Amino acid sequence: MSSKQLLVKICFGLVVGIGLLSCERDPFTTNPNHKLEFSADTVRFDTVFSTISSITLELRVYNRHNKAIKINKLWLEGGSSSVFRFNADGYPSGQTKMLENIEIPANDSIFVFVEITPQANMQSTPVHVTDNLLFSLNGQTQKVILEAYGQDVVVLRNYSLTADETFSADKPYLIFGYLHIPKGKTLTLQAGTKIFINRGSKMILKTGIRNIQLDNTTIVVEGNLVANGTTDKRISIRGDRFDWAYTNIPYSYLPSQWGGIYFFSETGNNRLKNTTITGGNIGVLLYGSSTIPVKLDVDGSIVHCMGAYGILSQFGDLSVINSEVSNCGKSAILQLGGSLKMIHSTIANYMPSVFAGGNTSRPAVDIVSFTKKNGAVAAFPINSCVIENCIITGNLQNELSLQDTTLGIPFNVFISNCLIKAEKLSYPQLHEIIQTRAEGNDIFVQTTPDFDNIKESGYFDFRLSEQSAARDKANMTVSQHYPTDLLGKNRLSDNKPDIGAYEK
Incomplete structure (x- = not known):
């Protein structure tokens, strides 16, 4: 055997030996003190x-x-x-x-x-x-x-009422796909009812009257929805996730987990009283026409953390009393035609950039009488818009937009005794307005929570701070018709009612 052949065999043996050694398993410890x-x-x-x-x-x-x-x-x-x-x-x-x-x-x-x-x-x-x-x-x-x-739960999948129904507080309801209230049917929610909505997928709901494109699980109302919550037994409508999206942010704080509540009722007695709606894309959508408005009364309610709009009213007959609409990816309130009455409500748009949608570029309240597309004007007559004793504020410099036109489209707007964040307000429809450039924490208890310490620091709190410019500034004549605030507190006890939904 030549020296070269011998060298090759030795090298080959070393490689094989090393390979075999590397394939051997680590010896297992048998020491009872070695624990996991x-x-x-x-x-x-x-x-x-x-x-x-x-x-x-x-x-x-x-x-x-x-x-x-x-x-x-x-x-x-x-x-x-x-x-x-x-x-x-x-x-x-x-x-x-x-x-x-x-x-x-x-x-x-x-x-x-x-x-x-x-x-x-x-x-x-x-x-x-x-x-x-x-x-x-x-x-x-x-x-x-x-x-x-x-938790036991009543599961409803792609559910359409066949008769009038009442949801009770005995067990929560879990919705998959859609919950549909057909024309002529009424769904009543008793005080304390809890509705959880699963994140869904796109579908077309064919109701027999219209085909509705749904991008997520949605409550669709063609009949009547009557939510009868109380201050101590509020109704809750939210997503179904209880866990944490991130180590410091629970899903209950995030928007766009479900679609929203869509009202198409030609006639109806729709009411959301003492109801909290959170985590959807459009909290409430009213979709009417210039001849048949959709009617909804919102009283003592909270619409919070929406990916797009809090309340979008297209030819709606909308009343918002003693309510909070807050933290939306676009406007908190968008009125496209129709009528709006908003009294003693807090409209606060402080959507954090860390959330889906980020900081909004739309004003908190947007009143629109027309739109333009490819040069064509679509008219949305504002038959009536009365806003009194309200707070309108947020992250932007100007949180109120009134889109009037010289085209003769009705624009009947009256806004008085409100605290509005703006650099400049020159609308003739404004009366006795408190204009402010104050940041949120100068008005409310908390609008910049510490998300690294959320369990201890708490979340957004739109009750008034001690130094808030909204304190004691409401129109007493208006307040006398609404003597209690969103939480049931008497706002007339000191004869100095505060602007907004919450009495200090």
Whole structure:
């Protein structure tokens, strides 16, 4: 054998030997003191609706030692009947809710993903559900607690009323697709009713009267919607996510999670009283015509955090009393023709840039009598617009826009005794106006929350601050017709009512 051949064989043997050594598994530790570490001692879900699969939560399992660890057994203490399930290192727990021989290399980690589908509990209040995720290794057992609150819910999928119905506060309602109130039918919401709306997909709803393009799950009203909340038992309409979109922002604070409430009623008795609507795209849409307006009374209600508009009224007959419309990606109130009566309401547009939609470029209140497209003018006559004792403010320098025209289109607008943020106000329709350039925290309790510390700092609070220019400045004659504020507080007790929805 030549020296070259011998050298090749030696090199080949070294390569193979090194390869075999590199393929050998790390030796497993058998030291009972070598334990796992976890990213959390409890995997905690918030409210999860019964029979509906939860979101997936993550647990990270660490091996901080210089030898590999073998988890001999990983299982749920509740066994196969547990309502929880998990996936560890890519392996699903299956019907047995158990895995064996899971390996974690030295100084490495694995992910465990946990879900839950609670069973119906036949109760109106949430039920605490717990289990333990157990890890057996080196003769020791470690555990991570799993917990959630299971809430029974009435599930409605692409639901259209066939008769008058009443929703009660006994159990919440979960809407998928759409909730449709046909012409001639009335849906009544009792005080304390909670409606949760799942994020949906685009569809066309064919009602027999019109075809409606829906971009998300939506409540469609062609008949009547009557929401009868009270100050202590408010009605809630919001998205169905209870978890956190980011580590510091819960989904309950985010817009565009569902579509909105769309009113197409040719005739009707629509009312939203003491109702809180949050997290949609257009909170309330009134879609009427110049001959048949859509009527809606909003009283003591909150429309908050919308991706586009808070209330968009096209040829609506809209009344907004003692209400808050706030933080919308576009205008909080857009009136395209029709009639608007807005008294003692707070219109505050402080949409944070961190949210979808970012800071709005539209004024908080926009009153429009015409639009132009390709040179053609579309008329939206403003038959009546009366705004009194209201706050109109936000992030922009000018938060009120009145779009009149010299084309003879009716523009009957009267605005008085309001606090309005603006650089300059020269509209002849304004009377006894307090013009301000003040930032939000000079008017309200809080408009710049600390999102890095949201649980402690709180969220937006549009009650008046101590130094607010809106204090004691309302027109008493108007206030006497509306003696209590949005929260039920007497605004006449000191004979100096405040402007806006909240009495200090």
